[in-house]
Amino acid sequence: MSITVTLPDGEQLQLPDGATGADAAAAIGPGLARAALAVEVRLGEGDDGGEVRDLARPLPDGARIAIVTRKSGTSALELIRHDAAHVLATAVTDLYDGVKISIGPPIEDGFYYDFEFPPGTSVSEADFPKIEERMRAHVKAAEPFERQDVPVAQARERFVSEHQDYKVELIDDLVANAGEGGDGSPLTTVSLYTNGPFTDLCRGPHAPTTGTVGAFKLRSVAGAYWRGDSTRTMLTRIYGTSFFSKADLDEYLERIEQAKARDHRKLGRELGLFTFSDVSPGAAFWLPAGTSVFNALVSMSRDMGSERGYSEVKTPQIYDAELWRISGHWDKYKEHMFLVESEGRQMGVKPMNCPGHAQLFGMSRHSYRDLPVRYFEPGLLHRNEASGVLHGLLRVRHFAQDDAHIFCTEEQVEAEVRGALQMAFDTYALFDFDVRLELSTRPEKRIGTDEMWDRAEGKLVSTLDELGLSYELNPGDGAFYGPKIDMHMTDSLGRSWQLGTVQLDYSMPDRFGLTYTGADNQEHRPVMIHRALFGSYERFIGIMLEHYAGELPLWLAPVQAMVLPVSDRFSEYGASVRDTLRGAGLRVELDDRSESIGRKIRDAELRKIHYMLVVGEREERDGSVSVREHRGGDLGDMSAESFIERVEGELYSSALTPGKSSERRA
Numbered sequence: 001m002s003i004t005v006t007l008p009d010g011e012q013l014q015l016p017d018g019a020t021g022a023d024a025a026a027a028i029g030p031g032l033a034r035a036a037l038a039v040e041v042r043l044g045e046g047d048d049g050g051e052v053r054d055l056a057r058p059l060p061d062g063a064r065i066a067i068v069t070r071k072s073g074t075s076a077l078e079l080i081r082h083d084a085a086h087v088l089a090t091a092v093t094d095l096y097d098g099v100k101i102s103i104g105p106p107i108e109d110g111f112y113y114d115f116e117f118p119p120g121t122s123v124s125e126a127d128f129p130k131i132e133e134r135m136r137a138h139v140k141a142a143e144p145f146e147r148q149d150v151p152v153a154q155a156r157e158r159f160v161s162e163h164q165d166y167k168v169e170l171i172d173d174l175v176a177n178a179g180e181g182g183d184g185s186p187l188t189t190v191s192l193y194t195n196g197p198f199t200d201l202c203r204g205p206h207a208p209t210t211g212t213v214g215a216f217k218l219r220s221v222a223g224a225y226w227r228g229d230s231t232r233t234m235l236t237r238i239y240g241t242s243f244f245s246k247a248d249l250d251e252y253l254e255r256i257e258q259a260k261a262r263d264h265r266k267l268g269r270e271l272g273l274f275t276f277s278d279v280s281p282g283a284a285f286w287l288p289a290g291t292s293v294f295n296a297l298v299s300m301s302r303d304m305g306s307e308r309g310y311s312e313v314k315t316p317q318i319y320d321a322e323l324w325r326i327s328g329h330w331d332k333y334k335e336h337m338f339l340v341e342s343e344g345r346q347m348g349v350k351p352m353n354c355p356g357h358a359q360l361f362g363m364s365r366h367s368y369r370d371l372p373v374r375y376f377e378p379g380l381l382h383r384n385e386a387s388g389v390l391h392g393l394l395r396v397r398h399f400a401q402d403d404a405h406i407f408c409t410e411e412q413v414e415a416e417v418r419g420a421l422q423m424a425f426d427t428y429a430l431f432d433f434d435v436r437l438e439l440s441t442r443p444e445k446r447i448g449t450d451e452m453w454d455r456a457e458g459k460l461v462s463t464l465d466e467l468g469l470s471y472e473l474n475p476g477d478g479a480f481y482g483p484k485i486d487m488h489m490t491d492s493l494g495r496s497w498q499l500g501t502v503q504l505d506y507s508m509p510d511r512f513g514l515t516y517t518g519a520d521n522q523e524h525r526p527v528m529i530h531r532a533l534f535g536s537y538e539r540f541i542g543i544m545l546e547h548y549a550g551e552l553p554l555w556l557a558p559v560q561a562m563v564l565p566v567s568d569r570f571s572e573y574g575a576s577v578r579d580t581l582r583g584a585g586l587r588v589e590l591d592d593r594s595e596s597i598g599r600k601i602r603d604a605e606l607r608k609i610h611y612m613l614v615v616g617e618r619e620e621r622d623g624s625v626s627v628r629e630h631r632g633g634d635l636g637d638m639s640a641e642s643f644i645e646r647v648e649g650e651l652y653s654s655a656l657t658p659g660k661s662s663e664r665r666a
C-alpha cells in the first residue's frame with residue numbers, strides 16, 4: 001500500500017502508507033528534512049490556505065503538501081510563536097506552584113498566555129528576567145513536542161486531578177460544541193501536547209522541538225478576563241514575541257522603540273501643538289502652533305475643493321431627534337451620540353454631517369442642470385466613544401472631518417467617483433506615503449435590490465479599472481446602503497491606517513425623500529456620495545506626526561522659520577525681518593530671549609524648525625539674513641526677499657496642484 005501526495009511544483013511523490021510529513025521531507029532531500037518544521041496540507045481543490053500540521057502526523061492520501069521551513073513567512077513565525085507560548089507556560093508552571101493555565105495563542109506580533117496565579121502571587125515585568133531564563137533552559141533542551149490523541153474522559157480526568165479548571169471547562173465546551181455544530185458526531189478524543197514537564201490541551205500544530213523558538217522576549221503584562229467575559233475571573237496575560245533570529249528580534253524591538261519615540265502625544269507636547277485635559281475627555285486643546293497646522297490642512301481642503309467644484313456649507317450642530325430617526329442614526333447609532341434636551345424636545349449632537357447635508361439639499365428645488373451638487377463642510381462632530389478606547393488624536397470624541405457629500409444623477413456616478421479618487425491622489429501626493437485601495441461590496445444585511453448593487457459595484461469597479469488602479473476586494477464589507485472604496489496608507493514604520501473613503505449611498509436620498517427634476521420633467525432620486533480624504537483632521541495630524549517623527553513638511557509646519565538675533569541689540573532688526581516674512585504669508589517667529597545664539601539654534605533644532613535666520617551686525621547693515629537649514633545646512637546670506645522666493649519655490653514644488661498654490665498656504 002502506498003499514498004501519493006502532490007508537491008507545490010506539481011510533482012507527485014509516492015510514499016508508503018502511513019508516511020508522515022517528516023518522511024515526505026526526507027524523501028525530497030536531506031537539507032529539507034533538517035529544515036522542516038511542519039507541513040501544510042491541502043485536501044480539496046482551490047488555493048486558499050491549507051492546514052498546517054505536525055511533521056509527525058501521517059499524511060492523507062491525495063493531499064497537496066508544502067513543507068514549512070523558517071523561510072515560509074507568517075505561517076512559520078506563527079508556528080514558533082505558538083511553541084514559545086507553550087515554553088512560557090512551561091517556565092511559569094515550573095516557577096509558580098498552583099498556577100492555573102488557560103490559553104496561549106500566537107498573535108499578530110508575537111504570542112501571549114493567560115494564567116491565574118494563586119492568591120497572594122502577582123507577576124510584573126520585574127519577574128520577566130527570571131521567567132525568560134527558565135524559558136531559555138527549555139529552549140536549549142530542545143524538548144520534543146509530542147502529540148497524543150487521548151479519550152475525552154481521560155484528558156478531563158487528568159486536568160481535574162491537576163486542578164486545571166480552565167482546561168476542564170474547555171474540554172466540556174469542545175464536547176458540547178461537537179454535538180451542536182460540526183458534523184454532529186460526538187467528540188471522542190482530544191489532543192494533548194507535551195514538551196519536557198509540561199502538557200497542554202492543544203490543537204497544535206507545533207514544530208518538532210522547543211529548540212526552534214530562536215530569539216524571544218517577554219513584553220508586557222495585562223489583565224484579561226477569562227473568555228473576554230467581564231463577569232468571569234480576571235487572568236494575568238503575559239505577552240511576548242519571538243523570531244527565528246536575534247537580528248530579527250532586535251529589528252522588531254528597534255521599530256517598537258521608534259514608534260514610542262514618535263508617539264504623537266509626546267511630540268504634540270514637545271512641539272507645543274496640543275494638549276488634553278480630563279475636563280473634556282477625547283477632545284484636544286489646540287495651542288497656537290497646533291492650530292496653524294490644523295488650519296493649514298483645512299485651507300488646503302478648501303482650496304483643492306473649490307478648484308474642483310465643491311461648495312462649502314455650514315449646517316447646525318444639534319438636531320431634533322426626528323431628523324436622526326429619518327436618517328436611521330436613532331436606531332443604529334444613538335448610543336454613540338451626545339443627546340441634549342431643549343424645551344422638552346429631545347435633540348442629538350451630530351456625529352456625522354450626512355443627515356444635515358441631505359436636509360439642506362432637500363430644502364430647495366433642484367433641476368438636473370444643477371447637478372452634481374457638492375457640499376463640503378469641515379464641521380465639528382461629536383461621537384460618544386467609551387473613555388477606555390480614547391487615544392490621543394487617533395481616537396477622539398470631538399473632531400472635524402474633511403467631509404463632503406455629492407448629490408448627482410445615476411449617470412454622473414462614475415465621473416464623480418473618478419473625480420473624488422483623483423482628488424484623493426492629488427492630496428496624498430503631497431505626503432510621501434503609499435496608498436492602498438480596498439473595494440468593499442454588498443454585506444449580508446443591506447437595503448436595495450440586487451440589480452441596484454450590481455449596478456453600484458459595477459460602477460466602482462469600472463472606475464477603478466479605467467483609472468488603472470489596483471485594489472483589494474473586501475466582499476461583504478460594504479455599508480448597508482452601498483458599496484465603498486477605502487484608501488489606506490502605510491506609514492514610515494510600516495503600519496497601515498485607513499484614511500479616505502468614497503461611498504455610494506442609495507438609502508439616505510430615499511429616507512429624506514430627495515428629488516431633482518429630470519430632463520423629462522419628472523421627479524427623480526439623486527444618488528448621494530460620501531467622500532472624505534483625510535478622515536478626521538485630528539487623526540490625520542496624529543498619523544502624520546508619527547509618520548514624519550514630528551518633522552512635518554514645510555508647507556504644514558507650525559513654524560516655518562525662526563528669526564534668531566545674535567544679541568539683544570539686533571532684536572529690532574529681527575522683528576522687522578519677521579514682519580516682512582509674515583507679510584509674505586510665512587509662519588515665522590522671533591526668538592528674542594537673552595540667550596546665546598548657540599542655545600537659540602539648539603532650541604530651534606529641537607523644535608524641528610525648517611529654517612533659522614540668524615541676524616547680527618553684518619545682516620542689519622546689508623539688510624540680509626544668514627540662513628541655516630534644520631540639521632545644520634548653512635545656506636549663507638541672502639536678502640529677506642530672496643529667502644521668501646526660495647521658500648515659496650519649495651512650497652510650490654512640494655505642494656498641491658499648479659496654480660495659485662504658493663500663496664494659498666499662507
Ligand SMILES: [Zn+2]
Nearest residue numbers: 200202203204
Ligand atoms: Zn497550544
Ligand SMILES: [Zn+2]
Nearest residue numbers: 352353354530
Ligand atoms: Zn457622510
